[in-house]
Amino acid sequence: MFVTTIEKTNNVLNQKALRTAEQLGIPYIERNKRTIKQLQSYYNQPCLVVGKIKTELYDLHGIDPLFFHPNMAAVRMKRIEKGEVDPFVRAAGLNQGMSILDCTLGMGADALIASYIIGSSGKITALELNPFVYFVIKEGLQNYPFKNEKFGEAAGRIEAVNIDYLTFLKKAEDRSYDVVYFDPMFTERVIESAGIQSLSSFASYKELTDEAVVEAKRVAKKRIILKDHFRSDRFSRFGFSVEKRKTAKFHFGVIELE
Numbered sequence: 001m002f003v004t005t006i007e008k009t010n011n012v013l014n015q016k017a018l019r020t021a022e023q024l025g026i027p028y029i030e031r032n033k034r035t036i037k038q039l040q041s042y043y044n045q046p047c048l049v050v051g052k053i054k055t056e057l058y059d060l061h062g063i064d065p066l067f068f069h070p071n072m073a074a075v076r077m078k079r080i081e082k083g084e085v086d087p088f089v090r091a092a093g094l095n096q097g098m099s100i101l102d103c104t105l106g107m108g109a110d111a112l113i114a115s116y117i118i119g120s121s122g123k124i125t126a127l128e129l130n131p132f133v134y135f136v137i138k139e140g141l142q143n144y145p146f147k148n149e150k151f152g153e154a155a156g157r158i159e160a161v162n163i164d165y166l167t168f169l170k171k172a173e174d175r176s177y178d179v180v181y182f183d184p185m186f187t188e189r190v191i192e193s194a195g196i197q198s199l200s201s202f203a204s205y206k207e208l209t210d211e212a213v214v215e216a217k218r219v220a221k222k223r224i225i226l227k228d229h230f231r232s233d234r235f236s237r238f239g240f241s242v243e244k245r246k247t248a249k250f251h252f253g254v255i256e257l258e
């Protein structure tokens with residue numbers, strides 16, 4: 001992995017890329033008008049590309065970078081505001097003032113929706129194991145120029161942590177979050193948005209374990225939620241009740257604790 005800049009770079013961006021490289025402990029390589037393809041075929045490594053408002057994460061295919069964009073969450077938010085039911089919000093029973101532990105930040109869409117719904121009196125912590133996915137999405141949540149002010153504030157309230165959820169859960173106090181949420185990678189992942197190809201290249205495919213579910217039951221006050229592919233056996237394996245949605249490719253499973 002290395003860090004470079006967008007092609008039309010300047011001193012400020014070069015410095016930003018250098019700081020990013022230092023922070024992540026990886027090399028900074030000057031762009032020097034080379035294409036990402038040229039850089040990648042020379043160095044044969046994935047890379048981070050620092051731009052003015054976003055940092056992009058390219059895998060070795062170099063075509064569909066992962067970066068933060070609130071589009072998916074914004075579409076869902078508009079539907080919620082029109083009174084439509086969001087399956088995640090319903091499954092998690094989200095309301096103002098609640099506390100959520102999102103164990104799988106990914107592109108940050110669910111965390112953003114949750115943060116918006118629980119509002120400034122709520123608390124959201126979102127965990128991501130891959131340091132590069134974490135970096136790009138955390139930076140996006142903090143710096144994206146949101147048109148909708150409330151959305152920007154909701155993004156800013158997400159406390160993102162680069163950690164394995166099992167490590168975090170083991171250290172967390174009993175009943176310290178209302179809801180604990182898992183959205184693990186599934187091999188049959190439905191194409192939901194741009195960047196998903198890159199997410200699949202970098203994301204952790206660590207399996208959900210009994211140990212993690214036991215810890216989640218200790219840490220959650222109200223519910224544990226699992227999002228998974230409709231064909232997944234994880235729901236039955238870990239004791240989640242599933243509300244099947246007829247045409248949906250994924251379902252939400254719930255373990256009710258109260």
Ligand SMILES: C[S@@+](CC[C@H](N)C(=O)[O-])C[C@H]1O[C@@H](n2cnc3c(N)ncnc32)[C@H](O)[C@@H]1O
Nearest residue numbers: 104106107108109110128129164165183203204
């Ligand atoms: C399917 S994505 C989550 C998508 C997310 N819900 C969203 O709305 O964008 C799963 C993410 O969880 C991360 N992940 C997988 N196992 C993890 C673990 N043990 N600890 C922390 N993060 C993990 C993956 O790296 C990946 O980025």
